[in-house]
Structure formats: C-alpha cells, structure tokens
Amino acid sequence: MIVYLTRREHFNAAHKLWVDKWSEEKNFEIFGKCANKNFHGHNYDLQVTVKGTPDPLTGFIMDAKKLSNILKEKVCNVLDHTNMNLDDNFLPKGILATTENLVYYIWQEIEPHLDENCQLHSVKLYETRNIWAEYFGE
C-alpha cells in the first residue's frame, strides 16, 4: 500500500533569463522580455510529493510538518526574497533559474533529507498560474 503525500510551500524571488556568451540581440530573440536587464519576479508555488506506506499507528508516511520544515529550510528560506541570478543559492553558476532547472536542483536539495521509509516522488513548481514544471527524479 503506497500512498503519495504532497506539501505546498511558497517563495517570492526575482530572476532574469540571460546567457552571458550571447549578444543582447540573441538574448532578446530567445528570451523576450524575460531577458530584461533589471530583472522581474514571481510568486513561486512549490509542491513536493513523497511516497511510502503509512505507519500503522500514526497513519503517516512522513510527518507533513517535518516535510514542510525541510522544504522551508532547504529551499524557501534560501530563495525567498532573493534574486536567483545574483544571490548565492544551490543553483550552479551559469545555470539559469528557469522552472525546468529549478525543479531539478530543488530535488537534489530535498532528497537527502527525507525519512528513510519514504521516497521523493516529484517536485512541482508553479512560476505563474499558467506555467509550471515537474521533475520525477529521472
């Protein structure tokens, strides 16, 4: 009996999409207004799903409060109210803060800290109500 549990958290951050080795012209051709010089920002909505067998006594796969604390400590507190291009965080240098890249690197931050009896299933990140990415660890 495998059950999936999801916890939602939030962070607000600035970013821009810009490849240094490209010309300004090429950056705007590829990224449009997302390349604007002085950054823009989003309210990010993070949804992380773990899976496992509920404990017979507690009915928990993993304490949702503990999962929330991991997400806050490892991801939200690191990115919230920051500029993902300029401030230090877990994104390697040169890796753009697209939603596609973010879900992959957020997975790496969270995965080592989960309870032994449950597995990380997916990391989903909404950049706006109209665009989101999800990563399943593969």
Next chain:
Amino acid sequence: MIVYLTRREHFNAAHKLWVDKWSEEKNFEIFGKCANKNFHGHNYDLQVTVKGTPDPLTGFIMDAKKLSNILKEKVCNVLDHTNMNLDDNFLPKGILATTENLVYYIWQEIEPHLDENCQLHSVKLYETRNIWAEYFGE
C-alpha cells in the same frame, strides 16, 4: 485510447490525531496541535479519477453524474458534518483519519461500484490548500 476522467466533491468533517496506547506527552510530541483533545476540522476536497475508453456514441468513459452520485453516497454523505474519530464510518476502529489513510479507505468504498468498462485510477484528498494525499490502488 485510454482517457482519465476526474470528478471533484467535498465534505467537511472533524477529527483529531491520537493513539490511545500512547501517553498524552507522546501524542503531542508526534501529532502536535492535531492531538488537541476536543478535535478540529477541515473542508476536505475529494478528487476521484477513473480511466477507460470513451464510448463511441456518448463520448463518455462513465457518466460523470453517476460517478458524482457514487462519491456522494459512499463517501461524502458518510463523512460530511461528522467527527471521523467518534462517528461510525468506513474507517476501521483504531485507524486514524489522516489523509494518507483516508485515500486508501475511500478507494475501497468506491472501487466496487464503478462501471465495468472503466477502472478506478486514483483517489486524491486535499485536507487544506497545503496538504493532500493520493492513492493509486497499489
């Protein structure tokens, strides 16, 4: 051609998380304020997905109205405006009403009543906007 159809329903219920054979101290250590003596409650949002091949004439996998009626009769009418710890329902005695346990037992209630030509795919239950569980029958 397999299509997935989801129907959403609601119920509002009280519960608390409490293991009888544990001390009060241990219950609060594990469950925090969810162990408060006099219960608390939630607006539960239930999303049940079935899968099958649409009928060539009706374009239906299963009449969504019929699915809605099964969810109401077997789940929502049983749990709505009840206390899931004290009132009779389909949870076995001693099984706590966590979202993880609820999705498993809701599956058992719904699965025998679906149309023959479609299968239950998942039961998803939101306890709040920030926590939900899903069960896929495995």
Next chain:
Amino acid sequence: MIVYLTRREHFNAAHKLWVDKWSEEKNFEIFGKCANKNFHGHNYDLQVTVKGTPDPLTGFIMDAKKLSNILKEKVCNVLDHTNMNLDDNFLPKGILATTENLVYYIWQEIEPHLDENCQLHSVKLYETRNIWAEYFGE
C-alpha cells in the same frame, strides 16, 4: 488619500450549531446536519482589511507583517486546531460559532491592537468556498 490593505490568514477548527434550550428535534429543524452531535469542522480563511494614508517614506499604511502577527496572536492561535464550542476562546458562552458571529467577535479582538494611524475597515471570514460573512464595525 485613503488606501485599504488586506491580510489573509487561516485556521482550522471544529464546531457545531446547537441551542441548548431547544429540543433535539428543533435543533435539527433549524440547523440541519450542522447540529450533528460530535461536531464537524472547516478550514477558515480570514481576511482583515485596514485603511489609512500610506506613510510618505515607507509607503505603508501599517506593516503587513505586524498586521499578520496581530491576526495570528489574537485570532488564529486562539482558534486553530480547537473546538469552538468546547474550548476557551473569545466567544462569550452561549454565542454560537456561526460565521456571522465570528466576524463580529474577531473584530473586537483585533481592533484595539492596530496602529494609531490606521483604522479597522472589515473582517471577512470564509467558512467554505461557498459561504462567508463580513463585518464593517457598524
């Protein structure tokens, strides 16, 4: 220049609607399933609006973080994960925890703690996505 600022908070609580001096029959006639003996519960969504003139330097009517802290301390921490019929809170004895009554008594709790240069404008409380009440202090 008067601007209105709203802050949203949440609490989850159990309640039932029951008038002690009425018969069981009359209680169910008036309150329906809301009178069920063992309580039910909701995810309450609280939206409190203050009004005032933004400070020329900070652009704040009132620090939204401070407003949030007042709402948490005076309302959410008092009601969250409680039973509004059985647990001690700011509702006078015998006053039912309907949304209509709650917005009035929440107003009384919050109003004395706001900054001097801003006024409480409204207290709005969602019991479900389909029912909410609002009080403007009159």
Next chain:
Amino acid sequence: MIVYLTRREHFNAAHKLWVDKWSEEKNFEIFGKCANKNFHGHNYDLQVTVKGTPDPLTGFIMDAKKLSNILKEKVCNVLDHTNMNLDDNFLPKGILATTENLVYYIWQEIEPHLDENCQLHSVKLYETRNIWAEYFGE
C-alpha cells in the same frame, strides 16, 4: 534528466450532448440537461504538458511562449467563442464534444507541432471546477 513543463490556456464555448439517432427521450435519459436543445456552455481550462531534457544553455525544454502559441493557434482560436456542435473544428462529424473526446482530439492537433527534442506528455481539460479529463497518448 527529464522535466515536464505545463502551459495553461483558456477558451469559452457552447455545446450540447445529443446523439442524432436516439429519441429525445433516450437523449435526456443518458445526458440529462446536457441534452437541452439550445445548447449551454463552459469556460474551458486547457493544460498541456510536454516533457524533455532542458537545454544546457537556455534551461528550456521548449519555449513556453512557443507552446502557448501552438495551443492558441491550433486549439483555442479554433474553439473559443464557438459552438462545438455547429461550427467547424477539428472534431470529426458525429463525435460529441465531451471532455473525454476533446482531450483526445486536442492531442492530435498539438502533437505534430511540438519541437523535435520534446514530447507531448498529456492534455488535460477542465470543463468546470468539478469535472476534467486527461489523455496521455495511449
């Protein structure tokens, strides 16, 4: 490293559910008020997911703006502010505009136009907040 990217779009359309070769009585028995003669309508919410490996430089699976343009051109502009029973569109004659059928035929419209390095993963369509269908191409 496979990441899933979703883009949401909208269209508003009229339809009714009606099988010509059935009697009026049978149509109402099967479809209820969805068979009403003069049509009704919905705000449709379309969510299309593609999967692929983010480009090392751009961090994109596929430009979300390009995906949005495909969805608008091939689906939303065709169906928006139309009657899906009477107006010309990509639904074959005699195929009813149920959500189950729509997700299948929307898949056929979108799939040939995606970038080579990414695959269509799913087409999800909300007819209301309470009913939606999803198709994964199988």
Next chain:
Amino acid sequence: MIVYLTRREHFNAAHKLWVDKWSEEKNFEIFGKCANKNFHGHNYDLQVTVKGTPDPLTGFIMDAKKLSNILKEKVCNVLDHTNMNLDDNFLPKGILATTENLVYYIWQEIEPHLDENCQLHSVKLYETRNIWAEYFGE
C-alpha cells in the same frame, strides 16, 4: 450590529451578444467574437450578499441553506444548461445577457424572496476569472 453574509452558486449557460436592428458588420465591430452566430458559453459564478443583524440564538442573519435554495430555484435552475438568448427566462426580450444586465435582473428575481429581517446587499456574477459585474440595488 450589521453583518453581511454571502452565498456562492453556479450555472453554465450559452449566450451571444447581438443587436437585431444592427447590421452584422456593426455587431462584430461592437461585440467582436461575442457576436459569433452559433453562441458560446460560460461557467457563471454567482455570489449573493445579504445583510442584517444575527439572531441572538441562532447566530444567523438568514439560514444560508435557505438563501442557497432561493438562488437555485429563482436563478440557477432557470439559467443552468440553457441558452440565455433563445430559452425563456427572466430577462426581458431584447435585453442582452451581459454580466451587467444579468446582475440587475437576478437582483429583481431574488429580492422579493428574502427573509423580512434581512436585506439584499449585492449580486455579483463572474463570467470568467477575468470579468465580473456587481449590482447594489441602486
């Protein structure tokens, strides 16, 4: 002590915007694709607010269930799954089913049926997530 209570209901309907005495050209100039011949449709979200003094015993301005029943009987059951241009309803002939007109005529339908001790405060109608109208009876 005046409290405002809101109840939300839904209906799905087809309509088009078209003035008979205008040319096709003028209709499209004024109404754009809303003038399309074969209609389109929406999921309408209706929010009706009443105001009054909560009853000291029940804590109710007006039973929200009774308010819901009035909205269903007088408005939703009349308009749901209909074509607001072609089917009989409470809109006078020649009055277009814009959200602005609908809130005015819905007010007229509801107002005579409310409890004596409470007043209709507003009728709000969402046509989409991006457009809505409200009428306060003046």
Next chain:
Amino acid sequence: MIVYLTRREHFNAAHKLWVDKWSEEKNFEIFGKCANKNFHGHNYDLQVTVKGTPDPLTGFIMDAKKLSNILKEKVCNVLDHTNMNLDDNFLPKGILATTENLVYYIWQEIEPHLDENCQLHSVKLYETRNIWAEYFGE
C-alpha cells in the same frame, strides 16, 4: 441603475523596499527581507472596477475589452517584466512600490482614459494570495 464592472489583468515585476536616507540597519528593521539588496519579485494580480449605467442596447457599461486594453497599455505593459525600483515607470522617484502606493498611482494612470459615461470605482492589487491593497479615489 448603477452597475460595477471589474476586469482582471496581470503583471510580474521585481522590487525591493528601501529608503535611501536610512541606514541599512534601519531599512532591515522596518522592511525585513523586503529590503534585500538584489530585489525579489511577485506575480501581481490587478483588478480594476468601473461603474456606470448599462447602455440599453449593448448592455455594456464600458466594453470590457477596451478596459482590458487600457489596463494593459497604461499599466501592465509598463510594469510587466520590469524592476519597479530601477526601470522607468509612472511611480515618482523616491516613491516605493508598495501595494498601497501602486494602487494610488495606477488609479492616476487609468482614470483619464475611461469612457465618459462611466467612472473609475476602485483599483485593487494582489501582491500575493495573502496581501492586497485597494484604492477608491479618495
């Protein structure tokens, strides 16, 4: 007969809260993480309400499409994907981009462009799901 019509639009922007003539210490004391050096950002949700008497023929107070175009041209296109501290826009120099200030200055931008027969009623701006401001022109 006065009806209120609301149109919702969006923009995504970066900002920080920082008063130049204050010390870093005082800025962080007043603004907390909103003062972080490299900015952060939000998905802003703008809701603008106009009021007037519906035209007897069109049922319109004002064409919602025209209202949408004014909001896009005067506000969203100016602020979207910009840094409200660094980029040129309609905020006077030294005025911080708090939601309270934004609703006031957005009002000034929109008000002169509305149709003669309708009035601007309110400008509401959501910075997050939990904080928003509204201005009524007084």
